[in-house]
Amino acid sequence: MPRSEIDLDPYKQEIIRLYRDKTSTEEISKFLKRAHDVKVSQRTLKRRLREWQISQRIPIPDNPQLRARMSTLFYEHCANDKEILHILQKEGVAISQYGVETLRQRIGLRRRVSRFDREEADEQLYEIVQKELDKGTIGGFGRGFLYNYFRNQMHCIARDRLFSVVKKLDPEGVYRRANDLQRHRLEYIVPGPNYLWSIDGHCKLDFFGIEIYAAIDAYSRYITWIYIGFSAHTAISVLAQFLTTLKLEDIHPQRVRSDRGVETAMLAAAHHAFMKKHISDISFNDCYWFGTSTANQRIESWWGQLTSGMLYRWREYFWRLNSDHLFEADNLAVRKL
Numbered sequence: 001m002p003r004s005e006i007d008l009d010p011y012k013q014e015i016i017r018l019y020r021d022k023t024s025t026e027e028i029s030k031f032l033k034r035a036h037d038v039k040v041s042q043r044t045l046k047r048r049l050r051e052w053q054i055s056q057r058i059p060i061p062d063n064p065q066l067r068a069r070m071s072t073l074f075y076e077h078c079a080n081d082k083e084i085l086h087i088l089q090k091e092g093v094a095i096s097q098y099g100v101e102t103l104r105q106r107i108g109l110r111r112r113v114s115r116f117d118r119e120e121a122d123e124q125l126y127e128i129v130q131k132e133l134d135k136g137t138i139g140g141f142g143r144g145f146l147y148n149y150f151r152n153q154m155h156c157i158a159r160d161r162l163f164s165v166v167k168k169l170d171p172e173g174v175y176r177r178a179n180d181l182q183r184h185r186l187e188y189i190v191p192g193p194n195y196l197w198s199i200d201g202h203c204k205l206d207f208f209g210i211e212i213y214a215a216i217d218a219y220s221r222y223i224t225w226i227y228i229g230f231s232a233h234t235a236i237s238v239l240a241q242f243l244t245t246l247k248l249e250d251i252h253p254q255r256v257r258s259d260r261g262v263e264t265a266m267l268a269a270a271h272h273a274f275m276k277k278h279i280s281d282i283s284f285n286d287c288y289w290f291g292t293s294t295a296n297q298r299i300e301s302w303w304g305q306l307t308s309g310m311l312y313r314w315r316e317y318f319w320r321l322n323s324d325h326l327f328e329a330d331n332l333a334v335r336k337l
Contacts, residue, residue, distance in 0.1 A: 006038065006039075006040050006044065008038075008040065008044075008045075008048055011032060011036060011038065012052065015028055015032075015045070015048075015049075016049075016052065016054050018031065019049060019054060020054070025042040025045045025046055025049075026042055028045055029041065029042055029045060060095065060096075060098075060099040060102055060103055061093060061094065061095055061099070061103075062103060062106070066088075066093065066103070067103070067107050069088070069091075070084060070088075070100075070103060070104060070107060070109065071107065071109065073087060073088075074104065074109045074151075074156075075109075075151050075152060075154050075156070081097065081100050081101055081104065082097070084100050084104070085097050085100045088100070109156070110156065125157060125161075125162075125165055126165060126169070128150075128155060129162070129165050129166060129169055130169055132149075133166075133169055133170050133173075138166070141166075143159050143160070143162075143163045144159075146159075146162050146163060146166060147159040147162060150162060190218045190219040191219070192219055193217055193219050193220050193222075194217060194219075194251055194252070194253050194254065195218070195219055195253070195254050195255065196217075196218040196219070196253060196254070196255045196256070196257060196289075197215045197216065197217055197218065197224055197253040197255070197256050197257070198215065198216050198218050198256075198257045198258070198296050198297075198298040198299040199213070199214070199215040199216075199238075199242075199256060199257070199258045199264070199267075199299065200213075200214070200258060200259060200296055200299045200300070200303070201213045201214075201232060201233050201261075201263070202214070202303050202306075202307075202311075203233075204307065204311065204315055205311070205314065205315060205318070206233075207318075208318045208322075208327065209230050210228065210230070211228070211229060211230060211231065211232035211233050212226065212227070212228050212232060213226070213227045213232040213233060213237070213238060213241060213263075214226040214227070214299065214302070215241075215242075215245070215299070216298050216299050216302055217253075218257070218298045221298065221302070223302070224245055224249065224253075225241055225242075225244075225245040227241045233261075233263045234263055235262060235263050235264070235265055235266040235267075236266065237263070238263045238264060238266070238267050239266040239267045239270060242267045242270065242271070243270065246274075252274060253271075254275075254287065255286075255287050255288065255289060256268070256271050256287070256288050256289070257288075257289040257290075257291060257296055258288075258289075258290065258291075258296070259290065259291065259292055259296065260290045260291075268284075268288045268290075271287060271288055272284050272287055272288060275287040
């Protein structure tokens with residue numbers, strides 16, 4: 001006579017909950033015996049779970065919105081699978097690590113190229129990089145900028161592989177960037193934010209009528225202001241830039257550092273006057289530091305990064321215009337275009 005079937009329906013929801021909480025069938029069997037005095041084998045539990053169509057694996061959600069979100073995280077944020085999983089779960093998407101990997105591959109967001117497709121992929125990569133170099137977009141970019149830029153363009157390319165291609169196609173640009181970075185500076189310690197602002201002008205484009213002046217917080221390297229115009233280096237202009245920044249940001253540095261140029265005289269006097277409102281007996285040298293431009297490390301370092309990453313391309317472009325007689329430095333109308 002066959003054994004009677006164990007009725008597990010009264011405990012169905014409890015069994016399902018435990019199973020989905022990653023509890024093994026062995027532990028569930030022990031729990032049923034301990035809590036309900038029901039003796040059931042692991043084999044029976046597994047069979048019942050199959051009959052109930054219960055799986056520990058979370059169903060993989062798949063919809064256009066989720067696909068678009070994953071593509072954004074993959075390309076624009078350069079997120080790996082664990083980061084994508086964390087972000088999606090925080091956004092309320094019920095998905096597992098396996099689900100992220102499966103859906104990513106289903107969409108076609110692949111991180112590796114098979115060895116069979118390598119030759120064709122290399123040809124495409126050289127073509128893509130050359131187009132960007134011809135446009136002047138990526139000249140002077142380091143590994144990080146290159147990687148993020150191409151990911152934002154929907155190209156998934158390994159960082160080192162991408163940089164090796166750029167080195168072959170643009171050796172001069174890579175050398176120029178490496179040469180700009182070979183600067184060894186002394187230790188520079190600042191107590192905190194807004195303790196010291198370093199200010200200076202960038203004169204490399206002055207010949208073409210483009211004057212740049214900026215200030216950087218020496219502690220955080222936050223650019224407190226940057227002004228671009230055709231009259232950025234006059235005393236009135238620099239003072240106006242300083243006062244406008246104080247008004248808009250509602251902050252004031254304790255100290256300012258600059259070179260001893262004619263354009264900083266009014267700013268220095270204004271800063272000293274401001275500080276005397278707070279500390280009546282403060283001396284000028286306690287709140288304003290003069291020095292050479294080359295020793296003004298924070299702002300000079302930023303100028304170097306800006307030049308290697310962006311400005312040098314414009315400088316070369318304008319010099320080409322000048323050499324082709326398409327630019328007249330003495331023509332005020334041209335300089336103000």
